Amino acid sequence: MIHRSTVHEVLIAVFQVRAFTDPDPDSPELAVLLWQRALDPELGTWSLPGGTLRDDENLATSARRQLAEKVDVRSVAHLEQLSIFSEPDRVPGDRRIASTFLGLVPISAEPTLPADTAWHPVSALPAMSFDHGTVVAHARHRLVAKLSYTNIGFALAPVDFAISSLREIYGAALGYQVDATNLQRVLSRRGVIEPTGRRAPSGKAGGRPPALFRFADNSIRVTDEFAALRPPTPNTP
Amino acid sequence: MIHRSTVHEVLIAVFQVRAFTDPDPDSPELAVLLWQRALDPELGTWSLPGGTLRDDENLATSARRQLAEKVDVRSVAHLEQLSIFSEPDRVPGDRRIASTFLGLVPISAEPTLPADTAWHPVSALPAMSFDHGTVVAHARHRLVAKLSYTNIGFALAPVDFAISSLREIYGAALGYQVDATNLQRVLSRRGVIEPTGRRAPSGKAGGRPPALFRFADNSIRVTDEFAALRPPTPNTP
Numbered sequence: 001m002i003h004r005s006t007v008h009e010v011l012i013a014v015f016q017v018r019a020f021t022d023p024d025p026d027s028p029e030l031a032v033l034l035w036q037r038a039l040d041p042e043l044g045t046w047s048l049p050g051g052t053l054r055d056d057e058n059l060a061t062s063a064r065r066q067l068a069e070k071v072d073v074r075s076v077a078h079l080e081q082l083s084i085f086s087e088p089d090r091v092p093g094d095r096r097i098a099s100t101f102l103g104l105v106p107i108s109a110e111p112t113l114p115a116d117t118a119w120h121p122v123s124a125l126p127a128m129s130f131d132h133g134t135v136v137a138h139a140r141h142r143l144v145a146k147l148s149y150t151n152i153g154f155a156l157a158p159v160d161f162a163i164s165s166l167r168e169i170y171g172a173a174l175g176y177q178v179d180a181t182n183l184q185r186v187l188s189r190r191g192v193i194e195p196t197g198r199r200a201p202s203g204k205a206g207g208r209p210p211a212l213f214r215f216a217d218n219s220i221r222v223t224d225e226f227a228a229l230r231p232p233t234p235n236t237p
Numbered sequence: 238m239i240h241r242s243t244v245h246e247v248l249i250a251v252f253q254v255r256a257f258t259d260p261d262p263d264s265p266e267l268a269v270l271l272w273q274r275a276l277d278p279e280l281g282t283w284s285l286p287g288g289t290l291r292d293d294e295n296l297a298t299s300a301r302r303q304l305a306e307k308v309d310v311r312s313v314a315h316l317e318q319l320s321i322f323s324e325p326d327r328v329p330g331d332r333r334i335a336s337t338f339l340g341l342v343p344i345s346a347e348p349t350l351p352a353d354t355a356w357h358p359v360s361a362l363p364a365m366s367f368d369h370g371t372v373v374a375h376a377r378h379r380l381v382a383k384l385s386y387t388n389i390g391f392a393l394a395p396v397d398f399a400i401s402s403l404r405e406i407y408g409a410a411l412g413y414q415v416d417a418t419n420l421q422r423v424l425s426r427r428g429v430i431e432p433t434g435r436r437a438p439s440g441k442a443g444g445r446p447p448a449l450f451r452f453a454d455n456s457i458r459v460t461d462e463f464a465a466l467r468p469p470t471p472n473t474p
Contacts, residue, residue: 006243006245006292008243008245008323008334053243053323053334055243055325055332056325057325058323058324058325059321059323060323081320081321083318084296084318084321084336086245086290086295086296086297086336087295088292088293088294088295095292097245097290099321099323145459148459149386149459222382222385222386
């Protein structure tokens with residue numbers, strides 16, 4: 001076997017729920033942040049933000065540094081490590097082992113982007129570089145799973161919101177519509193969201209202004225562990 | 238900066254619930270598989286199974302190959318990727334980026350081990366090599382979390398079991414005791430375990446033989462997703 005050097009890189013799939021004019025101007029969609037390659041290999045295809053790990057940084061530090069080249073990292077409300085893409089021939093040339101990350105930007109943020117960078121609907125990706133399309137699919141799969149057993153929605157939602165807006169955000173992230181009444185009931189019962197006590201300035205259809213809710217936490221936690229498996233509390237008799 | 242080469246390695250924390258004579262001969266404990274280093278660096282300390290990634294293998298392939306050097310891999314009922322340890326100076330010499338894995342062996346398996354390898358209670362680890370003790374702590378943390386929202390217990394339990402035995406296994410893995418009645422109720426309601434229709438040969442105390450249960454699945458799944466977020470089924474009106 002010819003010995004190749006091995007390079008370690010990070011790739012970050014940054015998602016935001018956004019409105020696109022196409023196909024449906026009224027319905028927000030899950031979008032991913034991509035930049036277009038201006039050089040070979042794979043000139044013209046679209047890539048995830050990322051690049052080579054430096055000698056003096058760990059993966060999380062590297063992910064934040066590389067992300068900062070494409071987007072204001074203060075707008076990234078959640079960043080977590082996904083799996084590693086380690087197929088020996090996943091890219092041509094030197095072997096590149098990719099540590100992948102999931103990043104989430106709230107719907108209310110509008111970060112400035114460089115000229116080569118744009119949001120694309122996950123449902124209609126452009127020609128993607130190497131295996132980056134597979135990385136997007138894995139990241140979306142993780143997001144969908146975590147929406148169902150954690151409070152990760154906090155990182156996609158604005159600070160406060162009507163349930164009708166939250167339903168749109170969940171629907172976009174999941175890829176199918178959910179019922180607003182069920183959503184409110186389940187997320188409230190699990191302590192994921194709570195009422196702010198305030199109402200929106202006015203209702204969409206001129207009716208009664210809807211109640212505003214917020215996420216109870218701004219960092220991720222598992223929200224529905226088996227109660228039977230919780231550790232004993234210190235004041236248990 | 239002096240340029241060092243970077244090596245990619247895998248490390249696997251393999252857990253099994255086992256009975257140890259010390260401290261309590263009747264109470265099984267969570268144990269981890271370790272081997273003792275016969276050479277420097279860190280001669281005499283205990284390490285997790287693992288080693289360097291080869292040019293022609295991906296991480297999962299490598300993990301299984303390296304595990305096979307220490308334990309019969311057919312006894313490993315579950316193997317999943319954990320986080321990457323990438324601190325630049327985590328080991329002396331060349332930089333080593335470690336991809337870590339969690340492996341689980343059922344209580345009923347008794348795999349043959351090489352002379353340098355032994356099970357150690359997680360509650361009383363020997364002097365550990367490098368950051369391997371931290372890897373064990375991370376792996377245990379993941380196991381505890383997944384016991385609370387998945388069916389991962391299948392990979393620690395025997396094929397069929399009385400609830401009193403399952404309670405011991407969960408208690409050992411979690412690090413605190415759980416109530417057998419609650420455990421049976423919650424795991425049954427979520428479809429994680431189901432009755433086999435059979436009873437054990439005889440009760441421990443000579444009483445009525447206990448009913449035997451089994452796990453409904455032998456691969457991992459999230460068992461308590463929000464029902465409100467399930468995808469629509471094709472036959473929904």
